[in-house]
Amino acid sequence: MGRWPGCGQGPGHRPAGSHSQRGGSGMDPTDVAGEPQYRTLLAVDVSEAKAGQRVRLAGWVARRRDQGGVYFFDLRDSSGLVQVVVDPAEVPAARDLRMEYCISVEGIIRPRPEGMANPDLITGRVELAADDLRVLSKSEPLPFVLDARVEPEERLRLEYRFLDLRRPRMRANLRARSRAAAAMRDTLNDRDFLEVETPTLIRSTPEGARDMLVPSRLRAGSFYALPQSPQLFKQLLMVGGVDRYYQIARCYRDEDFRSDRQLEFTQLDVEGAFWGREGVFDTFEAVVAAVVAELRGSSLVVPFPRMTYADALLRYGTDKPDVRFGMEIRDLGDLFEGTEFRAFSAVLDDGGVVRGFNAGARDLSRSGLDALVDRAKALGARGLVSGAVDPEGSWHSSAAKFLSADEVAGLTAALDGSPGDLLLLVADSARVTAEVLGQLRLDLGKPEGHDDLSFLWVIDFPVFDELEGGHLVPSHHPFTSPVDVKEMRERPREAISKAYDLVLNGSELGSGSVRIHDPEVQREVFEILGISAEEAERRFGWFVKALRYGTPPHAGFAMGIDRLLAILQHETSIRDVIPFPKTQTGTDPMTGSPTEVDPDQLAELGISLSEAAAATDDG
RNA sequence: GGGGGCGUGGUGAAGUCAGGAGUUCACGCCGGCCUGUCAAGCCGGAGGUCGCGGGUUCAAAUCCCGUCGUCCCCGCCA
Numbered sequence: 001m002g003r004w005p006g007c008g009q010g011p012g013h014r015p016a017g018s019h020s021q022r023g024g025s026g027m028d029p030t031d032v033a034g035e036p037q038y039r040t041l042l043a044v045d046v047s048e049a050k051a052g053q054r055v056r057l058a059g060w061v062a063r064r065r066d067q068g069g070v071y072f073f074d075l076r077d078s079s080g081l082v083q084v085v086v087d088p089a090e091v092p093a094a095r096d097l098r099m100e101y102c103i104s105v106e107g108i109i110r111p112r113p114e115g116m117a118n119p120d121l122i123t124g125r126v127e128l129a130a131d132d133l134r135v136l137s138k139s140e141p142l143p144f145v146l147d148a149r150v151e152p153e154e155r156l157r158l159e160y161r162f163l164d165l166r167r168p169r170m171r172a173n174l175r176a177r178s179r180a181a182a183a184m185r186d187t188l189n190d191r192d193f194l195e196v197e198t199p200t201l202i203r204s205t206p207e208g209a210r211d212m213l214v215p216s217r218l219r220a221g222s223f224y225a226l227p228q229s230p231q232l233f234k235q236l237l238m239v240g241g242v243d244r245y246y247q248i249a250r251c252y253r254d255e256d257f258r259s260d261r262q263l264e265f266t267q268l269d270v271e272g273a274f275w276g277r278e279g280v281f282d283t284f285e286a287v288v289a290a291v292v293a294e295l296r297g298s299s300l301v302v303p304f305p306r307m308t309y310a311d312a313l314l315r316y317g318t319d320k321p322d323v324r325f326g327m328e329i330r331d332l333g334d335l336f337e338g339t340e341f342r343a344f345s346a347v348l349d350d351g352g353v354v355r356g357f358n359a360g361a362r363d364l365s366r367s368g369l370d371a372l373v374d375r376a377k378a379l380g381a382r383g384l385v386s387g388a389v390d391p392e393g394s395w396h397s398s399a400a401k402f403l404s405a406d407e408v409a410g411l412t413a414a415l416d417g418s419p420g421d422l423l424l425l426v427a428d429s430a431r432v433t434a435e436v437l438g439q440l441r442l443d444l445g446k447p448e449g450h451d452d453l454s455f456l457w458v459i460d461f462p463v464f465d466e467l468e469g470g471h472l473v474p475s476h477h478p479f480t481s482p483v484d485v486k487e488m489r490e491r492p493r494e495a496i497s498k499a500y501d502l503v504l505n506g507s508e509l510g511s512g513s514v515r516i517h518d519p520e521v522q523r524e525v526f527e528i529l530g531i532s533a534e535e536a537e538r539r540f541g542w543f544v545k546a547l548r549y550g551t552p553p554h555a556g557f558a559m560g561i562d563r564l565l566a567i568l569q570h571e572t573s574i575r576d577v578i579p580f581p582k583t584q585t586g587t588d589p590m591t592g593s594p595t596e597v598d599p600d601q602l603a604e605l606g607i608s609l610s611e612a613a614a615a616t617d618d619g
Numbered sequence: 620g621g622g623g624g625c626g627u628g629g630u631g632a633a634g635u636c637a638g639g640a641g642u643u644c645a646c647g648c649c650g651g652c653c654u655g656u657c658a659a660g661c662c663g664g665a666g667g668u669c670g671c672g673g674g675u676u677c678a679a680a681u682c683c684c685g686u687c688g689u690c691c692c693c694g695c696c697a
Contacts, residue, residue, distance in 0.1 A: 063657075063658075063659090064659095065655090065656045065657060065659050065660095066653085066656090066659090067653060067654055067655065067656055067659085067660095068652070068653040068654065069653075069654035069655095070653095070654045070655065070656080071654095071656095072655075072656050072657065072659085073657095074657075083656085083657065085655080085656085087654085098648095099647080099648095112655085113655070115655095116655060116656080116657090118656095118657055120657085120658095121657080124657085141629070141647075141648055142629080142630085142647075142648095143629065143630075144629075144630045144631085144647085145629090145630060145631085145646055145647055147630090147631095147646070147647090147658070148658090149631085149645090149646075149658070150630065150631045150632090150645090150646070151631080152630060152631075153625090153626085153630090153631090153689070153690090154689070154690070155688070155689055155690090156630085207697050208696075208697030209695085209696050209697075210695090210696090228696095228697085229697095231697090253696060254696095255695055255696040256620095256694085256695060256696080258691085258692080258696085259690085259691070259692095261696070378622095465697095473697070474697050475697085476697070477697040478697070479697095480697095573690095583688090583689070583690090584689070584690065584691090585688085585689085587688095589688095589689095
């Protein structure tokens with residue numbers, strides 16, 4: 001298979017021989033083994049070098065410009081646009097063309113007359129002088145205009161996705177996705193990874209997200225689940241001696257939608273034996289660099305920087321820091337130890353923290369500051385202390401009068417405050433403070449676009465997160481190796497795991513870990529999680545059994561391809577890099593799914609709907 | 620489960636806060652003119668139950684309540 005031509009930034013780099021490319025004249029539209037020949041060339045390959053050649057193109061009528069005695073239209077195909085010019089006296093069919101008619105057109109490539117070139121078009125120096133035109137397929141008037149100027153309501157775009165995909169932006173996204181996948185495969189194949197498929201109808205292991213269920217006909221009353229990820233299967237491939245595995249895997253999680261979450265999404269899933277974190281990082285850095293080189297034409301600096309989870313939370317208030325900009329959060333607890341300011345001293349005495357960051361020089365009005373305070377309160381803070389550094393180095397803040405001169409000086413120094421800088425402080429529990437300041441930092445500093453790419457490994461996640469009430473849940477997943485088993489056993493709340501995340505511009509791209517390969521350690525993790533031996537056996541017995549048969553040490557990672565593509569393509573939603581996505585309520589306006597099914601289908605599966613389900617289903 | 624934005628000829632918007640005749644703009648559609656246009660231009664025309672239901676009012680796109688759809692966010696997403 002030749003690579004699809006015209007995929008790049010200009011004409012002339014198309015590999016030879018990917019399509020028949022006849023020159024000369026006297027072309028018969030039905031000259032290839034009795035089949036109609038629709039085209040001999042792609043639009044973007046119409047160039048000055050081919051001037052004088054007789055060619056045939058096929059595509060859609062993008063724009064018409066009827067001059068009366070001469071008729072122009074832009075022909076669009078998968079490669080791009082080229083202007084076609086016809087004399088309606090010679091080719092009367094041109095008059096009947098309408099937008100998005102699918103046509104095949106033949107003529108001579110010729111340079112445009114002096115001064116008539118269009119610099120906005122790759123093919124703008126030439127045009128096709130057509131003498132034969134066949135309408136392959138007419139089009140009804142469109143439900144919306146295929147024009148970058150207007151963005152139709154997304155529901156409508158999805159209902160007519162087949163038209164939406166004709167827009168250059170969407171075509172570019174599809175192409176980027178294909179090229180990204182190819183770059184991933186090339187990189188991993190070069191490193192002797194094996195692409196292996198895992199099943200999409202698997203056993204339900206309720207844990208984490210809700211499973212999508214599929215009823216079994218042969219065992220009515222039983223259900224398969226769609227995989228939330230190939231996690232356990234890829235670990236079993238390691239036990240099976242595969243050594244280096246990857247898969248571009250579809251994953252399913254039945255949770256509520258966001259602009260970066262869909263019911264089904266795609267991950268680059270990787271696992272390897274006899275390696276650890278460094279091998280995983282090295283591999284993913286190579287993969288991501290290859291994708292960025294392919295889509296952005298730029299090279300990334302590797303290795304990516306690393307930051308511990310604890311550091312990320314302290315300095316950026318989140319486990320997925322956007323490090324494209326500064327405004328780092330600093331702990332000010334030492335500074336305010338023994339302060340007279342009761343709002344701070346009370347929190348510190350209570351085991352809380354005082355932290356803040358420098359939001360830079362910004363001229364906020366009274367109402368602007370009030371809005372910040374409201375925002376902080378909406379995020380869960382009890383309050384927000386704010387103020388600007390004034391030219392004398394003191395602090396213009398309603399809290400200033402409660403602070404000593406030393407405290408103000410120390411505060412300004414700690415936050416590198418220059419005159420005019422806005423300093424924001426929150427005093428609360430470590431958790432609330434991090435959340436509030438982290439979000440305010442993003443509100444005030446997050447860059448608009450994605451021109452800069454700041455990749456970051458976040459490492460040293462805790463083994464467990466503590467829920468309200470003290471119950472422990474896995475921070476990553478229950479198959480993640482702790483750094484130290486003894487520490488995990490004795491101080492599970494502080495224990496560090498061998499889990500890591502990859503973050504890009506403040507988005508979590510994926511996560512992975514060194515896995516547990518010792519069944520005894522696995523048993524202990526289940527125990528600490530409060531999963532009894534019986535329950536572990538019932539839910540994960542099929543997996544844990546495998547660990548007892550010479551499991552190699554192994555580690556892996558999974559990266560969300562949709563999120564990576566959205567950022568690289570400057571899209572704000574992953575829906576724009578997914579060919580056929582669903583709406584926020586999980587419906588597909590094009591096909592109308594999900595739908596009711598025939599009662600016979602349900603009967604065959606041994607399923608009857610509850611009255612409530614039947615009532616809410618309006619068909 | 621919760622909070623918020625949006626819904627106006629085929630499309631995108633303005634009009635809604637402050638009620639007074641379906642008003643306006645751009646694109647598209649239909650017809651006409653034009654031999655170098657290119658997000659063509661000019662002339663003419665068609666096209667709307669202002670998402671749906673209820674209420675307030677002499678009068679509702681506009682105010683109120685409900686509901687549906689969609690988008691953003693919180694929860695949720697091992």
